[in-house]
Amino acid sequence: MTDEREPDDLESVEVLEVAAPPRDLVEAVTAALSRRVSVPCRIRSVPEAFQIPHIPGRNQADADRLLSAVEALGPPVGHVLVALTAEDIGHPIFTHFFGRARHHGSAAVVSVARLDPTFYGLPEDRNRTVLRTVLEIVHEMGHLAGIGHCDDWSCIMRFASTVDAIDNRGQRFCPACAAALPPGFAPSHAPCPPDPEP
Amino acid sequence: MTTEAKKPVLRILVVDDELIVRESLGAWLREDGHNVDVAESARKALRMIAQNGYDLALIDIKMPTMDGLELQTRLAEAASDLSIIIMTAYASVDTAVKALKNGAYDYIVKPFDPDELSHLIRRAQEHRSLAVENVRLKKTLEASAPRIRIVGDSPAMHRIHELIASVAPTDATVLVLGESGTGKELVAAAIHAGSPRRYNPMVIVHCGALAEGVLESELFGHEKGASTGASYHHKGKFEQADGGTIFLDEIGEISPQVQVELLRVLDEKRVSRVGGTKPIDVDFRVVAATNRDLVAMVKEGTFREDLFYRINVVAIDIPPLRDRPEDVPQLAEHFLRRICVSMNRKGMSFSDEAMEALKTYAWPGNARELQNAIERAVVTGRPPTVEKKDLPRYVTDVDASVGAVARARSLKDVEAEHIHRILEESEWNISRAASILEVDRGTLYHKIKRYGLERPSGHDG
Numbered sequence: 227m228t229d230e231r232e233p234d235d236l237e238s239v240e241v242l243e244v245a246a247p248p249r250d251l252v253e254a255v256t257a258a259l260s261r262r263v264s265v266p267c268r269i270r271s272v273p274e275a276f277q278i279p280h281i282p283g284r285n286q287a288d289a290d291r292l293l294s295a296v297e298a299l300g301p302p303v304g305h306v307l308v309a310l311t312a313e314d315i316g317h318p319i320f321t322h323f324f325g326r327a328r329h330h331g332s333a334a335v336v337s338v339a340r341l342d343p344t345f346y347g348l349p350e351d352r353n354r355t356v357l358r359t360v361l362e363i364v365h366e367m368g369h370l371a372g373i374g375h376c377d378d379w380s381c382i383m384r385f386a387s388t389v390d391a392i393d394n395r396g397q398r399f400c401p402a403c404a405a406a407l408p409p410g411f412a413p414s415h416a417p418c419p420p421d422p423e424p
Numbered sequence: 425m426t427t428e429a430k431k432p433v434l435r436i437l438v439v440d441d442e443l444i445v446r447e448s449l450g451a452w453l454r455e456d457g458h459n460v461d462v463a464e465s466a467r468k469a470l471r472m473i474a475q476n477g478y479d480l481a482l483i484d485i486k487m488p489t490m491d492g493l494e495l496q497t498r499l500a501e502a503a504s505d506l507s508i509i510i511m512t513a514y515a516s517v518d519t520a521v522k523a524l525k526n527g528a529y530d531y532i533v534k535p536f537d538p539d540e541l542s543h544l545i546r547r548a549q550e551h552r553s554l555a556v557e558n559v560r561l562k563k564t565l566e567a568s569a570p571r572i573r574i575v576g577d578s579p580a581m582h583r584i585h586e587l588i589a590s591v592a593p594t595d596a597t598v599l600v601l602g603e604s605g606t607g608k609e610l611v612a613a614a615i616h617a618g619s620p621r622r623y624n625p626m627v628i629v630h631c632g633a634l635a636e637g638v639l640e641s642e643l644f645g646h647e648k649g650a651s652t653g654a655s656y657h658h659k660g661k662f663e664q665a666d667g668g669t670i671f672l673d674e675i676g677e678i679s680p681q682v683q684v685e686l687l688r689v690l691d692e693k694r695v696s697r698v699g700g701t702k703p704i705d706v707d708f709r710v711v712a713a714t715n716r717d718l719v720a721m722v723k724e725g726t727f728r729e730d731l732f733y734r735i736n737v738v739a740i741d742i743p744p745l746r747d748r749p750e751d752v753p754q755l756a757e758h759f760l761r762r763i764c765v766s767m768n769r770k771g772m773s774f775s776d777e778a779m780e781a782l783k784t785y786a787w788p789g790n791a792r793e794l795q796n797a798i799e800r801a802v803v804t805g806r807p808p809t810v811e812k813k814d815l816p817r818y819v820t821d822v823d824a825s826v827g828a829v830a831r832a833r834s835l836k837d838v839e840a841e842h843i844h845r846i847l848e849e850s851e852w853n854i855s856r857a858a859s860i861l862e863v864d865r866g867t868l869y870h871k872i873k874r875y876g877l878e879r880p881s882g883h884d885g
Contacts, residue, residue: 290448319445320452321537329455375456385456387539 236408237304239263239367240270242296245278245287247312247338251356255310258360263367264409270307273299278313286316289326289335296333306370307333308363314339324392327366329374334366341389358392373403434549435477438462439469439495440484440511445534449482452538456545466490466498473503480548485512485519485531493519496526505555507548511536565623572614574607575758578748584611584740591738592618597690599735600713602742604839605792605862608713609673611740615711616669624668627661632677633866639682644689646698662695665708674867675735676716676727687731710735715839745787745794755791756782759798760810769807777812785819788838789846789861796860818845840875843868852879 241256243249252269260267276299279291292315301307315337316322324341327334341358343351361382368383376383381400386392399407436458438449446462453460461476463469466487473481481499485492496508510523510531520531529548532541574585591598592615600608609628616626634642645660661670678686689695690710694703712735721727745752756774764772774782778801787793797816805814812820843861850856858868871877 316535317448319448319535320541321535323538369455385542387537387542391539 236263236265236306236371238265239267239306239308240301241267241363242270242272242299242307242309244272244276244292244296244309244311244335245313247310251338251352251359252310254352254356255359255363258356259363262360262364272309278311281316281318284316285314286322287311287313287337289315289317289323289337293326293328293331293333293335296335297331299333301332303332305332306367308366309333309335310359310363311335311337312339313337322387324386324389325362325366327369329369330372331370334363334370336362336366341392343389346389358389361392361397368399368403368407371407373399373406376400376403378402432549432553434458434479434545434552436460437469437472437476437478437481439464439466439481439487439492441465441487442484445484445511449536452541453545456542458545466492466495469495470498470502473499473506477503478506479552480507480509480529480545482509482511482532485510485523493522493526496523496528500527505559507552507555509544509548572610572617574610574614575755576748576751577754578751580743580748581751584742587738587740588614588618591615591740593620595619595709597710597712597735597737599718599737599739600711600742601739602713602715603744603790603835604715605790606742606744607791608715608742609671611742612669612671612673612711612713616671616709619669619709621668621709625665626669626671627665628671628673629661630673630864630867632674632870633864639678640685641698643682644685644695644697645700647700657697660695660697662689662706662708663704666706667708669709669711672710672712672735674714674716675712676714676718676721677870680726680728683728683731687728687734690731690734745790749783752783752787752794753779755794756798759795760802763795763799763802767802769802772802772808772810774810775812778810778815781812781815781820789842792862793842816849836875839871840877843871843875844877847872847877847879 239259241252241259243252256267256269276295279288279295280286281288292309292311296307296309299307314322315326315335322340323337325334325336336359338355338359339345341362342355343349365382365386373383375385378384378396378400379394380396380398381403382396382398383400383403384391384395386395398404436453438446438453438460440446440449440462441464443464446464450460450462461472461478463472466483467490469481469483472478483492483495487495492510492512496510499506499508507529508523508527510520510528511534512519512531513534523531529551530544532544574581574588576584588611598612598615600611602608612628613626616622629643631639641658641660643660643662645658645663648657672686689706692703693707694705696703718727718732718736722729722732745755756779760772760774764770782794782797789796797819798810800816801810801814805811843857846857846860850860854865854868858865861868863871
């Protein structure tokens with residue numbers, strides 16, 4: 227956990243490109259995200275010296291160490307940094323994650339790898355990938371706002387460890403979780419799925 | 425957190441010598457709303473569990489000094505209500521099977537699939553809720569279960585109480601001996617009620633009441649079409665007693681042929697229905713009873729010696745009431761209270777003379793006769809006191825009683841005298857006499873024939 231932030235101080239979200247997810251995907255996700263939150267969303271490039279920590283013996287980035295590295299980039303108070311990576315992320319004791327964030331933290335990590343239908347041998351579906359990625363980012367931002375997992379299937383804060391669960395849980399915060407959100411997180415009425423890419 | 429109050433919070437202990445597992449798993453479970461502690465060794469885990477108590481322990485199988493399986497074995501004794509999930513780095517079926525056999529709820533292989541772990545925790549949670557509910561219901565059932573009280577403070581009855589207490593929790597076969605009316609069935613019920621089988625049926629078979637062919641079918645059941653009139657298959661008493669106790673009353677009355685079958689069933693714990701070909705496994709405990717001298721019957725060759733030894737594992741010999749007269753007042757008060765409740769009469773008691781008469785009489789029919797005499801006194805007497813005159817004449821006529829016992833030199837004679845007297849009292853109404861004697865009509869007919877009792881001429885109907 228980094229600095230403790232008050233729930234009313236979210237000013238912007240920066241989407242950090244890590245390990246080269248397709249640029250058009252990052253743009254589509256950032257555009258869709260900006261319609262979901264009421265603060266500006268921008269794309270930010272990763273510093274050249276940035277190293278992705280990996281789990282020995284596994285073709286995966288270490289989600290927790292990656293999260294610490296992103297937090298170390300020091301987003302200023304009121305700004306959230308979301309590292310979006312094409313690499314599969316895991317943990318020495320967990321097989322995989324879709325995303326990681328600490329409660330009241332300043333940064334989140336989201337992997338596109340397992341959100342993409344092609345990972346499961348299915349045909350490419352860009353809209354679905356964008357939608358899942360945006361929903362996962364919003365879920366992790368919920369943790370940054372200090373909200374834990376919710377039992378309500380209609381709530382975006384419900385725990386999901388499969389893409390089916392991500393697809394089936396709600397796309398918005400339930401009233402109880404929404405009440406705990408800071409103003410910058412105010413639920414928008416963005417269309418779901420997001421607008422098709424140009 | 426917002427809606428986490430909806431799901432129950434578990435107290436979880438993570439036991440692993442690897443720091444990263446303790447920290448990561450602890451954090452992951454806390455995020456899910458649980459109260460989590462961690463321990464880096466099995467010894468520390470034992471201390472923490474003893475001090476704090478947990479709902480669930482996630483235990484790594486491979487740890488220095490004491491491994492997860494040994495910790496699990498120790499916890500089985502120290503914290504039997506703790507649910508355990510074993511964590512292993514290797515998908516070793518042998519280890520997993522060993523852990524499950526030791527009573528672990530489940531096991532999970534590292535690295536954990538978050539989905540699998542989440543489901544496992546949820547299932548363990550549900551399992552624990554059911555286990556807690558089960559314990560609560562058992563306690564409720566225990567509290568509401570009727571207690572079997574065998575009345576009597578004499579040294580002989582104290583020995584019987586002790587014997588019942590020590591034999592009941594075991595699965596040992598018990599042979600209850602005693603004259604008619606001494607309470608053999610009550611002793612059998614107390615043994616069943618004190619055993620782990622008490623939540624399953626106690627099936628009573630009055631062996632003397634059934635003809636040979638019927639007894640076989642009653643005990644072992646029959647298949648459809650096994651005999652004329654067997655239109656349906658029928659579960660025998662042994663099958664009905666599955667998981668519980670079968671009480672074979674008057675076992676001395678069974679025929680040699682059924683004795684052979686019975687011995688086989690007791691040995692094999694399998695029954696074959698009459699007309700059936702497939703043996704059925706049955707789990708039962710046997711309590712047998714008789715008022716006959718089985719040793720003499722073995723010598724005479726009318727009771728199989730091997731069957732006798734099979735049922736005579738623990739013998740409980742209930743002395744007749746005349747040998748423990750100090751129990752009469754307590755028994756009499758007990759019966760009076762019970763009869764008053766059933767007849768809705770409040771606060772009745774014995775006059776000193778009535779109690780003296782009860783204490784003087786020899787009670788050849790034992791506690792059953794005492795109960796019948798008191799019942800009759802309550803019906804015919806006027807509340808609130810049972811007077812001497814309310815008791816049956818044969819009880820108050822001490823000379824007659826003493827005379828009867830003096831004339832009756834053997835147990836057989838006493839029984840014959842008693843049956844004869846009850847028959848006379850009931851004007852040879854067999855149903856009524858059988859009811860007073862608390863035996864079935866078949867048994868009574870059998871005894872009338874055996875003792876050569878004859879109805880005096882002049883009686884009608």
